[in-house]
Amino acid sequence: MLNATPLEIKPREALRINPAKTCQPIGAMYAALGIHGCMPHSHGSQGCCSYHRSHLTRHYKEPVIATSSSFTEGASVFGGLANLTQALNNIFTIYNPDVVAVHTTCLSEVIGDDIPMMIKKSAEEGIIPAGKYVIHANTPSFVGSHITGFASMCTAMVRYFSERRMGMRNQINLVPGYVDPVDMRELKRITKEMKIDSIMFPDTSDVLDLPQTGVYHMYPKGGTTVDDLKSTGDSMATLALGHFASHPAATELDEKCGVPCAFLELPIGLSQTDRLIHALRNYAGVDVPDSITQERGRLIDVMSDMHQYFHGKRVAVAGDPDHVISLCQFLVELDMKPVYVITGSPGNHFENRVHEILKDQVPDAMIKQNADLFELHQWIKNSPVDLIIGNSYCKYIARAENIPAVRFGFPILDRMTHRLFPTVGYSGAMHLLNKIVEVTFDKRDRECPEELFELVQ
Amino acid sequence: MSDTPEKVPIDAAQAREEMLKIYPPKTRKKRAKQILANDPKMPPEVGANTRTLPGIMTQRGCTYAGCRGVVMGPIYDLLQITHGPIGCGFYAWLTRRNLARPKDPTGPNYMQYSMSTDMQEDQIIFGGEKKLRQAIIEAHEIFKPKAIAILATCPVGLIGDDIHAVAREMKEKLGVNVMAFSCEGYKGVSQSAGHHIANNGVFKNIIGLNDTPDEAEFNMNILGEYNIGGDAWEIDTLLRKCGIHITATLSGDVNYDQVAKAHTVQLNAVMCHRSINYIAEMMEKKYGIPWIKANFIGVESTAKTLRKIAKYFESRKLTDRVEEVIAQEMAAVRPVREEVTARVKGKTAALFVGGSRAHHYQDLFRDMGMEVVSAGYEFAHRDDYEGRKVLPSVKVDADSRNIEELKVEADPIRFKARKTPEQMEALKAGGFSFSDYEGMMVEMKKGTLVIDDISHHELEKLIEIYKPDLICSGIKDKFVIEKMGIPCKQLHSYDYGGPYAAFGGAINFYKEIDRMLSTKIWKYVVPPWEKEPELAVTLVHPAKNGAKRKGESKTWRASAAVGVE
Incomplete structure (x- = not known):
């Protein structure tokens, strides 16, 4: 397993190995699926759309709809206007959504397609039926990560829809x-x-x-x-x-x-x-309400019951920046030691914020934005951890180094708990705790000497 | 589902009209050429390998996926660097189930790694060659691989990076084989273009590098077999039992050295015609190796293929051995096949996948007495539907013209006809066909519906009209189909099951289909309260909203089979 990964860490400037991020459009596609009656549309060659739909489907195990401008060489040279126009005509005629949410790809970004102009043209030509909407977000794959794409599509929702109409609402x-x-x-x-x-x-x-x-x-x-x-x-x-x-x-x-x-x-x-x-x-x-306060109390109760098993444990964390920032905070609350903390996405805020969270409790933590799982693995090889928390790709490291792994974040392609139980809120925290306990105790029960195999923990 | 009512034959022409009805005129005209009622005696012309219209929800992927993911990916000790933004390299990482078990367990298996130049805006503006060079140097420094492949994504061609020049330069500098593939996603109309580009690259850069053949009496390659779920291992084991050696399986659980000597064999057998016929043709021209179409999916097909191979080698010993193995294997297959057939016979299936599986897997369904009502490929060409006989009449359009056709001539030293012209003639006279593929349609019944590059809409309509008992498709369709209450077997990933090739694989497949068709799950879908009249209960306290219950109060016991009837 991953046996080509050497112990020695050589500096890399150009080669990304085992990324901890993917590209913008999948995030935009996911966000667009959160609009009612929306067809996400990928303006580029059809492979992007196919890859994103496939990967989202593997994570959610649900139908994931999206269309593509299906660029071929001609469109790549002459621009994608004809493709987008034809696509919108087909989409509204065949699939009849309320909203089409267009996102770009590296291809359409490189050739500089002007999406708002194209949408305007389709509207003028009567291709967009009355009462239907076409919105867009620019999501060049060579900038940021899937999180950037998600954020851009959320921003597009505001740009296209939000309006101040009748004063403040109690919401x-x-x-x-x-x-x-x-x-x-x-x-x-x-x-x-x-x-x-x-x-x-x-x-x-x-x-x-x-x-x-x-x-x-x-x-x-x-x-x-x-x-x-x-x-x-x-x-x-x-x-x-x-x-x-x-x-x-x-x-x-x-x-x-x-x-x-x-x-x-x-x-x-x-x-x-x-x-x-x-x-x-x-x-x-x-x-x-009391019900919320009680939920909180139950979480703290489990934290204190199991504290001895969390305290001082060395953890490697990999994932999307917002997820990792909050998870580190939680691990600190548990008195665990997130010693290696990476995200694949770029952004200085990540390093600053994680540093702020860890500086007292884990002053020597290695924190890195724009990092990859290969590097994380090398760190672990050089100085091991007790637990790794990250997406499904981390299981290769977990197996190579015999470390228990908790699946957390996106994508999770080989388990189903992310579909059933939240990770947010007090109940989400309890669920995360449970997962940490399960994987670490399972390993111990499997591997400890028989005389230390205990019924009660 | 034993309660399936007697199927009334469905008029394919009518179903076709129903599917086309909704489309705008231009789309309808285009799709009309790709949805056809079959006639096995005179297959109609399929508008295959043409562009998918924008806005149509298609199964298809891109050229990069066909090159990197399908053909190159399984060569496990060839270090592969995707040149482009991160997404493409990320998605091609461990998502196809081309399993590998490196010959040297301590050696590298680069399939577990995703390497990319992770192109950023700077490189888009100023060019990415510098970063690519640096990435190759770093990869060489860290891994010391035998060979390196560079795979292009969409922006590379547009910004004009000369990856072939970089490859040549790095090959010289590093002293290892470095090769480049111009497999930008927008080239061609589907994955298929990527297969062709990969075939060209493998043929130019790897095959022929080592002239030392493996020592074996009967030595061949399996081409177009990707070891999904371990299929190649099944085939390998079977052939080994017969005494036949496989030098290379392209591309499934295969290493660089095996590919390098692939030209030393006596015969090429082609499984997936679509993705690999190019290499088969080129190896024949350059090295004199004949190729035959093989199919190890389905027991009848497997037996037929084994006999064909034995016949080719013209050895009494091999022929006898093959018969012995078939008999042995069939003894294990027969009881399972009979047991499953009794339950699934007459049930219907539809297959929409790939460039060969939608054809090959029909044999497995035929083994079980199931009916295929409709089938189609995702990215195949006319010859895969109608047979290679149509090749001279296939129009080469602008999209196909983009893909290089290598000019191959007989190698002045290494060309060696494996059979004398007399032997070839004798074999042909005995009904043996070389370099031939008859396509899917001659083996499908009259009046079945052939749908090329099926759209989401057509799939929904198909389910509505045909109500097949089972559909074979891929990950993007799987849950659409299952939400409609029809089980879907993925034929790309095998739903993480398999192997399904050869005799052992067939047993697995029969059992799997039996499981899918006999599961009770679908019968639980409608909750009992939507099936039974409302029951009256006497409430200790009146209902808060004052609602009155209908009917009289009575003692009520949950039926033991609640939810299942």
Whole structure:
């Protein structure tokens, strides 16, 4: 397993090995699926669309719809206007969505296709039916990562839809970040529990976590409706969860409609969830219900019950920046030691923020943005860890080095818990704790000397 | 589902009209050439290998996927660097199930690695050759590989990076074989163009580098076999039992050295005609190795292929051995096949996948007495549908013209006809066909529906009209199909099962289809309260909303089979 990976770390400037990120368009596609009745459209050659649909499907195990401009050499030379026009005509005629959300690819970015002009032309030619929308986000694959693409499509939702119409509404906007449908469902449960009217965008619950009913709906009941997206401009505040995935859309909404925003981080773990609850309470002017306080108490109870097993354990963490920042905070709360912390996405904020979180408890932690799993593996080879937390690709390192692995983030291609249990909120934190305990105890029970094999832990 | 009602034959022409109805005129005209009622005696012309219209939800991928993912990917000790932004290299990483078990367990298996130049805006503006050079140097420094391949993604061609010049330069500088593939995603209309580009590259840069043949009496290659789920291992084991040696399987669980001496064999057998016929043709011209079409999917096909190979080698000993092996293997197959056939006979299937599987897997369904009502390829050409006899009449359009056709001549030293002209004639006279593929349509029934590059809409319509018991497709369609209550078998990844090739694989497949068709899951879908009349209950306290219950109160016991009836 990964036996070509040497111990010696040689500097690399050009070669990316085993990336911990992918390209912008998949994030834009995922975000677009969180609009009700939306067909994501990939403006480029059809391989991009195929790769993204396949990978999203492998993670969610649900139908993932999206169309492509199917560029061939001609379009690549002469521009993609004819392709996009024909695509929109086909899409509205055949698949009849409410919204088409166009994102670009490296190909259409390199040739400099002007998407707004193309959309305008289609509108003038009557290709976009009355009451239907075409929105777009530029998502060049050679900038940022899939998180950037997600953020850009969220921002596009604001740019195209949000409007201040009838003064303030007694509602809160939630920008959830690049999290799973079950997390979005959990965030909605929390706001409902607190009796807060909220609009979450995007919202992939009831889109990518559908029940089996024997009936296929191309546009399932979930997703943020256009009406709701429009009304985000009338909300009292926007709570944006995550610097990288959510803050840009909240900023745009503030600039466009003057909706004040709270820049939060993903509510993963105890104190990050506390911050969310606190913000909800303050911005919506509600009391925190007992039920939430009790959930919190149950989390702390498990943390204290199991503390001895977490304390001082060395952990390697890899994943998307917003996820990793909040997870590190949680690991610190558990008195664990995240000694290696990487993200594949670029962004100085990541290193600064993780450093801030770890500086007292793990002063020698190695923290790196724009890093890859190959480098992380080499660090681990040089000085091992007790646990690795990251997406499914980390399991190769876990097997090579015999380290227990907790799957966390995107993509998870070989397990199903991310479809069933949240990682956000107090209940999400309990779920994460449980996973950490399961994998570490399983390893111990499998490998410890028989005399130390214990019934009770 | 034993309660499946008697199937009324469906009129393919009518189904076709139904599928085409919704399309805008231009789209309808185009799709009409790709949806056809079959006539095995006179297959109609399929508008295959043409562009997918923008906005149509297609199964197809791109040229890069065909080159990097399909053909090059499985060569496990060839270090491969994707030149481009990160996505392409990321998605091609460990997503195809071309399993590998390196001959040297301590040696490298680069399939577990994704290497890319992770191109950034700077390189898009100022060119990416410098970064590519540096990436190759770093890869060489870290891994010391035998050989390096560079694979281009969309922007590379557009910004004008000369990856072939970089490859030549690096080959000289590093002293290892460095080769480049111009497999930008936009070239061609599907993965198929990428297969061709990969074939050319492998033929030019690897095959022929080592003239020392493996020592074996009967020595051949399997071409167009990708070891999905371990298929190549099944085939290998079977042939070894017969006494036949495989030098290289292109490309499944294969290393660089095996490919380098692939031209030393006596025979090439082609599994997936679409993706690899180019190499078969070129090896015949340059080295004199004949090729035959093989199919190890389905027991009848496997037996037929084994006999064909034995006949080629013209050895009594081999022929006897092959018969012995077939008899042995069939003894194991027969009981399973009979047991499963009894349950699934007459059930219907539709297959939309790849460039060969939609044809080959029909044999496995035939083995079980199942009916194929509709089939089509994702990226095949006319010859894969209608047979190679149509090749002279295939129009070469602008998209195909983009792909280089190598000019190959007989090697002045190494060309060696494996059979004398007399031997070839004698074999042909005995019904043996070389360099031939009859295509999918001659083996499909009259009136079945052939759909090339099926769209999402057509698939939905097909399910609505035909209500097949099972569909074979890929990951993007799988859950669409299953949401409609129809089980879907993925034929790209085998749903992480397999192997399905040869006799042992057939047993696996029969059992798998039996499992899928007999599962109770689909019967649980409708909840009991939507099937039964509302039951009256006496509430201790009146319902809060004051709702009155219908009917009379009675004792109620959950049926033991609740939900299953």
